[in-house]
Amino acid sequence: MTTVTETLSDWLTGLDAADIPDDAAAGVTHTLIDTVGLAYAARGTEYMEALVQGWEAGAGEASALGLGRPGMDAASAAMFNGTAAHGEDFDNTYEGCPVHSGAVIVPAVLALAESRGLSGARAFAGVAAGIEVMCRMGQVAGKGVHSAGFHPTAVIGAMGAAAAAGVALGLDRTALVRAFGLAGSCAAGIIEYLADGSWTKRMHAGWAAQAGIRAATMAQAGFIGPVSVMEGEHGFYAAFAHSITPDFTLLTGDLGSRWEAGRLSFKPYACGTMCQPYVDCAVHLAGAGIAAAEVESLTCKVGEGTVHRLWEPLALKHSPPSAYGAKFSGPYCIAVGLIDGDAGLAQFTDDRVRDPAVLDLAGRIEYEIDPENEYPANYTGHILARLKDGRVVEENQDCLRGGSRNPLTDADIERKFRANLRYGGMGDEAIDRLLALCRDIRQLPDLAGLAAYRD
Numbered sequence: 001m002t003t004v005t006e007t008l009s010d011w012l013t014g015l016d017a018a019d020i021p022d023d024a025a026a027g028v029t030h031t032l033i034d035t036v037g038l039a040y041a042a043r044g045t046e047y048m049e050a051l052v053q054g055w056e057a058g059a060g061e062a063s064a065l066g067l068g069r070p071g072m073d074a075a076s077a078a079m080f081n082g083t084a085a086h087g088e089d090f091d092n093t094y095e096g097c098p099v100h101s102g103a104v105i106v107p108a109v110l111a112l113a114e115s116r117g118l119s120g121a122r123a124f125a126g127v128a129a130g131i132e133v134m135c136r137m138g139q140v141a142g143k144g145v146h147s148a149g150f151h152p153t154a155v156i157g158a159m160g161a162a163a164a165a166g167v168a169l170g171l172d173r174t175a176l177v178r179a180f181g182l183a184g185s186c187a188a189g190i191i192e193y194l195a196d197g198s199w200t201k202r203m204h205a206g207w208a209a210q211a212g213i214r215a216a217t218m219a220q221a222g223f224i225g226p227v228s229v230m231e232g233e234h235g236f237y238a239a240f241a242h243s244i245t246p247d248f249t250l251l252t253g254d255l256g257s258r259w260e261a262g263r264l265s266f267k268p269y270a271c272g273t274m275c276q277p278y279v280d281c282a283v284h285l286a287g288a289g290i291a292a293a294e295v296e297s298l299t300c301k302v303g304e305g306t307v308h309r310l311w312e313p314l315a316l317k318h319s320p321p322s323a324y325g326a327k328f329s330g331p332y333c334i335a336v337g338l339i340d341g342d343a344g345l346a347q348f349t350d351d352r353v354r355d356p357a358v359l360d361l362a363g364r365i366e367y368e369i370d371p372e373n374e375y376p377a378n379y380t381g382h383i384l385a386r387l388k389d390g391r392v393v394e395e396n397q398d399c400l401r402g403g404s405r406n407p408l409t410d411a412d413i414e415r416k417f418r419a420n421l422r423y424g425g426m427g428d429e430a431i432d433r434l435l436a437l438c439r440d441i442r443q444l445p446d447l448a449g450l451a452a453y454r455d
Helices: 004-012 022-041 046-054 074-087 101-116 120-141 152-169 173-186 200-220 236-240 273-287 304-310 314-318 330-340 356-362 410-423 428-439 448-453
Strands: 059-062 295-302 365-369 381-387 392-397
Touching: 004 152, 004 173, 022 074, 022 101, 022 120, 022 410, 022 428, 046 074, 046 200, 059 074, 059 101, 074 101, 074 200, 101 120, 101 152, 101 200, 101 448, 120 152, 120 236, 152 173, 152 200, 152 236, 173 200, 273 304, 273 330, 273 381, 273 392, 295 304, 295 330, 304 365, 314 330, 314 356, 314 365, 330 356, 330 365, 410 428, 428 448
Parallel strands: 295 365
Antiparallel strands: 295 381, 381 392
8 A cells, every 4th residue: 555655755856946836936025025035134143043053054155145164065054044044933824734844844844955056946946845744744743733732843844844755856756655664763842841931942843854854864865754644643644743643644535736835824913823814903003092000901802722831820820930921811912012013023022022101011811701702713813802991892803814715915924034034134135136036046056155154
């Protein structure tokens, strides 16, 4: 019987940039632009400084964007760029299972392409392949990976990065199957960061990116992994999503005709995906003239699957312990959205998270589980505001802005890219050149131009 990874590898073998339809190609291009901008924007952060100091990078041709380092080995560049791109939780995601494909796949492929002198077309095909595998694996997992205490981007990301690296390298079917098998044992990432707002989630995308590179290059050299890594008794889903019964047709069905890369979500706010519609509701309340001082309480109707990430323990979420922890606090994100009218990079600093006015409002925000909530199939928002003058105002968001039902435009993606690069200190002329590189990557003979953005 043909295994799941053999079926996937049959499709991935020989995948070419020209095979990718327009809607999926647009998703790949947006992912490249969004991810590169975010990787550079994180250049001056404490966590990136700590990572660079604590990681021994070997010499090579791959670029860590904005970190002032010389060329390095592909795995190290992927680790640095992936951590930076995911570090502010502003990167792309996917409805159905919140996997952040861009921060894993783009760093893995760009680093490998630079290191091996691959063409832009090979890189583009690799990014498309990795996105597709991650999103489809996420569909199979649903809420199962989170329920088991693992981070979907981390564990699914290793598998997606192996596929991406394998396609970029042009691996044959046998080597691709081996790469998947090896990536299953390279996958790691628990969600205990939710307890204290610590930094481990930030490194998960980078870790998955470098793991995928290592799995693919080891497979290319002949190292063997299990062919039944997906469906086996001790396989990926048995280990990382043991509460579900996997439907592998979601992963292997309609390969080449159904493209999830055309259904990605791009964030307007720098916080957890599940928070985004609620921030929109809060911004709309502010736009209607409602001020924090007028609010008696805000009650949010939420999906049961979001509670352990955004709402409990409620006392901790009312007063998050760090700027990073605030990104996964429903009360904080909603409060700052109402007060500031935004939840961008500026709203998640240590000073802002300690602001008494924001914390006071956050303490008046509560939740109730809505059994009819569609999460994770759809991300919605609902806030009922009780005001001190007796009025009751409701605000609803019926889908994720930036998601497949209400996508960001090309102009929106470019605007976010420019804002993030300016935040990182890049000048407009350099931004224009980097945007052109990302947008036109399929036509480039190689990716040597990325070296100009190491500083």
